[in-house]
Amino acid sequence: MLKQAIERLGNRTLQGVGRIGFAIRFFVAILLHSGTAFRRFGLTIREMYFSGVQSLIIILVSGLFVGMVLGLQGYETLQTYGSEDALGILVAMSLVRELGPVVAALLFASRAGSAITAEIGLMKATEQLSAMEMMAVDPIARVVAPRFWAGVISMPLLAALFSAMGIFGGYLVGVQLIGVDEGSFWSQMQSAVDFEQDILNGVIKSVVFGIAITTIALFEGYDAPPTAEGVSGATTRTVVTSSLAVLALDFVLTAFMFRGLS
Amino acid sequence: MQHDNLVEIEDVAFDYGARPVLKGINLTAKRGQVIAIMGSSGCGKTTLLRLIGGQIKPRQGTVRVAGESLGELNQAGLYRLRRKMGMLFQFGALFTDMTVFDNVAFQLREHSDLPEDAIRDMVLMKLHAVGLRGAAHLMPSELSGGMARRVALARAIALDPQLVMYDEPFAGLDPISLGITGNLIRRLTDTLGLTSILVTHDVHESLKIVDYVYFVSDGVIVAEGTADDIKASDLPYVHQFVHGEAEGPVTFHYPAAPYVEDLRLGGQSA
Ligand SMILES: Nc1ncnc2c1ncn2[C@@H]1O[C@H](COP(=O)(O)OP(=O)(O)OP(=O)(O)O)[C@@H](O)[C@H]1O
Numbered sequence A: 001m002l003k004q005a006i007e008r009l010g011n012r013t014l015q016g017v018g019r020i021g022f023a024i025r026f027f028v029a030i031l032l033h034s035g036t037a038f039r040r041f042g043l044t045i046r047e048m049y050f051s052g053v054q055s056l057i058i059i060l061v062s063g064l065f066v067g068m069v070l071g072l073q074g075y076e077t078l079q080t081y082g083s084e085d086a087l088g089i090l091v092a093m094s095l096v097r098e099l100g101p102v103v104a105a106l107l108f109a110s111r112a113g114s115a116i117t118a119e120i121g122l123m124k125a126t127e128q129l130s131a132m133e134m135m136a137v138d139p140i141a142r143v144v145a146p147r148f149w150a151g152v153i154s155m156p157l158l159a160a161l162f163s164a165m166g167i168f169g170g171y172l173v174g175v176q177l178i179g180v181d182e183g184s185f186w187s188q189m190q191s192a193v194d195f196e197q198d199i200l201n202g203v204i205k206s207v208v209f210g211i212a213i214t215t216i217a218l219f220e221g222y223d224a225p226p227t228a229e230g231v232s233g234a235t236t237r238t239v240v241t242s243s244l245a246v247l248a249l250d251f252v253l254t255a256f257m258f259r260g261l262s
Numbered sequence B: 001m002q003h004d005n006l007v008e009i010e011d012v013a014f015d016y017g018a019r020p021v022l023k024g025i026n027l028t029a030k031r032g033q034v035i036a037i038m039g040s041s042g043c044g045k046t047t048l049l050r051l052i053g054g055q056i057k058p059r060q061g062t063v064r065v066a067g068e069s070l071g072e073l074n075q076a077g078l079y080r081l082r083r084k085m086g087m088l089f090q091f092g093a094l095f096t097d098m099t100v101f102d103n104v105a106f107q108l109r110e111h112s113d114l115p116e117d118a119i120r121d122m123v124l125m126k127l128h129a130v131g132l133r134g135a136a137h138l139m140p141s142e143l144s145g146g147m148a149r150r151v152a153l154a155r156a157i158a159l160d161p162q163l164v165m166y167d168e169p170f171a172g173l174d175p176i177s178l179g180i181t182g183n184l185i186r187r188l189t190d191t192l193g194l195t196s197i198l199v200t201h202d203v204h205e206s207l208k209i210v211d212y213v214y215f216v217s218d219g220v221i222v223a224e225g226t227a228d229d230i231k232a233s234d235l236p237y238v239h240q241f242v243h244g245e246a247e248g249p250v251t252f253h254y255p256a257a258p259y260v261e262d263l264r265l266g267g268q269s270a
C-alpha cells in the first residue's frame, strides 16, 4: 500500500520533471526558429490581432473597474490619515508596479492563452501540423514562433492599457465623484512615479509574464493528446499553470526589483 | 544520377510502443508507376506512408527515396527531400484557418518567390483538375467530406512533386468523382512523370489504374503483382480481398482474447 503510494508519487514527480524538461527544450526551439516570425512579420501581426486585439475589450473594462475600486478603497484609507491628496500616487503606483502587469497577465492567460492552446491542440489532432511537416514547412517556425512573439509583444502593451484605464478609473471616482483636488491628484502622481523604478520594472514584469504565458500555452497545445479530452484538458492546464506561474514570477521579480526600497 | 526506383523499402519493421505493426516490409516503386498498397483496416498502411515521408523512423531496415536513405538525413535534408513529395492525408488535414485557395497556395507561397498572379493561375489549375475551381473562396468547414478530400488532393500536387502518396483518395467519393479521381491520378502520373503510391480499399477502381499492387497483412507483404496478376490470382488471401468475402485468411477482428472468454460464457462460475 504505502510502497505503491510512494512509487506513484515518484512516478508522477519524474513525469513532471520530464515535462518541464520538454517545455524548456520547446522554448529553446522556439527561440532558434524565430527567424520566420520576424522576416515575415505579417504572420506575427496577424497573431497579435488574434491574441492582442481580441483581449482588448476585457482588458480595458477590467482596468477601468479595478481603477475605480482603487479610487474608492484608497480614498477610504488615505482619508483616515488626512492625506487624500496622495490618492493619485496610490492609484498609479499600485497599477503600474503590480496590478497592471499581474491582472492583465491573468486576463491574457484566460482569454488568449486558452485560445492558443485549443487552436494548436486541434491543429495537431487534425494532423494539420503533420501535413505542414510533410510540406517541408517547420510548424515551430511557421505556426508556433509567430504566436509566441505576438504574445510577448502584446502583453506589455495590454498591461500599459490596463494601467492607463485604471488610472482613468481612479480619477473618475477620486476626483470627479468624491472630489479630491484634481491638481494634486495629477501633480503628486507625476512627481512620485519614477520612470525606471516603476514604469520600466512594470514593463519588464509584463514581458516576463508574456513569455511565460505564451510558452505554457503553446507547449500545452503542442503536447496535447490528439483527442477532444486531450485538448480540453490541456486548455484547462494552460489557464491554471500560467496563472500560477504569473503569480509566482511576480513575487520573485518584485523581491529583486524593490528589495531594500524605503 | 537518376535511380530507376524512386522508393525502396528494405526489411522495414516498426512498433507502436510494444505493439509490432510492421514486421519486415520490402517494397519498391519505380518512377512513373502507380503503386497500390492494400490490406485490411488497421494493418499499417498509413504507418507505411508515414515511414516513407520520414515522419516516423523504422526500428529496423531502410527507407530510400530518390536514392537517399531517410535514416541518414538530418532535418534540413529531410525537408529538402519532402519538397519532392506530396501527401494526401487520410482525413484531409486541410488548414482550417485558410480558404481552399490559400490551402492549395500554401506550399507555393512558402517555397517559391513566384508573383501572386502566377500563384493564382497555378492554384486555379490544380483546383480545376479536381473540379473545385468554383469553391476556391470557401473555408474548409464549408466543404463536404468528399470535397475536402479533393482539395487535399489538389494541395498534395500543388508543387508538382516527384512522389505523391495518397491515403485512401477514394473514401467518401461518389461513383462519378471516384472514376474522375482515379483517372486524374493515372493522368498526373503519366503526364508529369511522377510516381504515385496509393493506399486504398477500393479494389475495383484501383485495379483499373495501378501498375503494381502490394497486399499487407500481419506486418508483412503477403502478395504482390501487376493488376492482371492480382485479378487472376488464386492465392486465398488475394481472392478473398478482391471478392470481398467474409471467410478466409484475412481477419476482420483486431487481435483479442477468444470471444467466448470475453463474454464470460466459458462456464466458469461468476
Ligand atoms: N499513434 C499511434 N499510437 C499507437 N498505435 C497506433 C498509432 N497509430 C496507429 N496505431 C496502430 O497501428 C496500427 C496500424 O495503423 P494504421 O493507421 O497504419 O492502419 P491503416 O492500415 O492505415 O488502417 P486504415 O485502413 O483503417 O486506415 C493500428 O492497429 C493502430 O492500432
Ligand SMILES: [Mg+2]
Binding pocket: B045, B046, B047, B090, B167
Ligand atoms: Mg490508414
